[in-house]
Amino acid sequence: MNEQYIVGRNPVLELLKSDKQVDKLYIQKGDLHGSINKIIGIAKSRNIIIQQADKAKLDSMANGNIHQGVAALVTDYEYSTIDKILDKAKSRNEDPFIIILDEIEDTHNLGAIVRTAECAGVHGIIIPKRRAAMVNQTVYKTSAGAVEHMLIANVNNISSAIDELKKNRLWIYGADMGGEDYYFDISLLGPIALVIGNEGKGLSRLVKEKCDFLIKIPMVGKISSLNASAAASILIYEVVKQNHEKRK
Template identity: 75%
Template sequence: MKELYVVGRNPVLELLKTEKEIDKIYVLKGELQGSIRKIIGIARDRNIIIQEVDKGKLDTMSKGNAHQGVAALVSGFKYSTIEDILNKANEAKEDPFIIILDEIEDPHNLGAIIRTAECAGVHGVIIPKRRAARVNQTVYKSSAGAVEHVLIADVTNISNTIEELKKKGLWIYGADVHGQDYYFDTSLNGPIALVIGNEGKGISRLVKDKCDVLVKIPMYGQVSSLNASASAAILIYEVVKQNHEKEKPGT
């Protein structure tokens, strides 16, 4: 499993909250205040090696991402399975709530969607193994470390995965500009998976054909579509809203 550097104060702090093995933490020489001091304290309690380095070293590790004076060296990201995600929902006694990403290519978008998913209590995110962004340093940074708290499964074929989820009782809703109904006019309760498509092409035809319902977000301006992570956030929180309303007494 390929090693990677997790950079930035929040991502490293979130990493330290998990049981993931951390090989070493690098901090900028002289930068021992604020949250860096907290990181060092936790790392020492866990007997993690801490090394002070110069800015050039951290710049190289961060590959253009803002490191904020700290980086952690870890083994590559460990992906989950579909069963892991469904089991998580079952253990929580909740209807499964899953996000399926169809060829999202920008790691910043992937990270932002994972961050929203974690905040909203999504049980898992599914991504394809090919022709899509993978969990890397940029995704860690963009998600503010949320990748360590969300189950992420990588699959060979999204269409086949949708069929598998349907057999498990999930309804599949795809975000599409030509959808039948607006998302707020659609019931999004029960076991559900939301499909978000590629930044430019949207959901592929084969995947679109597998969706039970296609929903759209109203567009009133001159630009015809939203950023993928913005679309995902709108739909994810509509599911949260509808489930919250369902739980209100008398509804």
């Protein structure tokens, strides 16, 4: 398995709180203030090797990301499955709420979507194995460690994944500027999956055809589209809002 470095105090702290294997923790020499002491304490309680390193070495590990004086060496991210995501919803006695990302290429977008999804109680995220961003150091950092608490399934084919979800009685809603309905005019209750398309091309033709509904976000400015993670956030929290109102 390949190795990678998770950097930044928040991502490393969330990593240490999870049950994921951490091979080694690197702490910048002399940097022992604030949350770094909490990180060291958890690492010691888990018997993780702690090694001091100079700033230059940490800069190299961070690969351009802000490391805040700490880096954790881990093995590859362990992807989940669609069945495990559905089981998670069942164990909570909740309708499945899943996000499908159709060829999202920017790791910053992926990380931001993971962070929003985790905060909103999404049960899992589905991404394709090809032509899409994978979970890496940048995703860990951008998600503030939320990837450690989110099930992410890495599938061969998004269309086939949608078919599997439909067999499990989920309704599929695709975000598309050509959609007939505004997202706030349609019910997003029950077992659902939201599909967010590629940053430039949007939803692929086959995926669009698989969706039960195509919904849109109103655009009244001079720019005709939102960033993928911003669009995802709006739709995710509309689902949260509708479910909250249903329970009142």
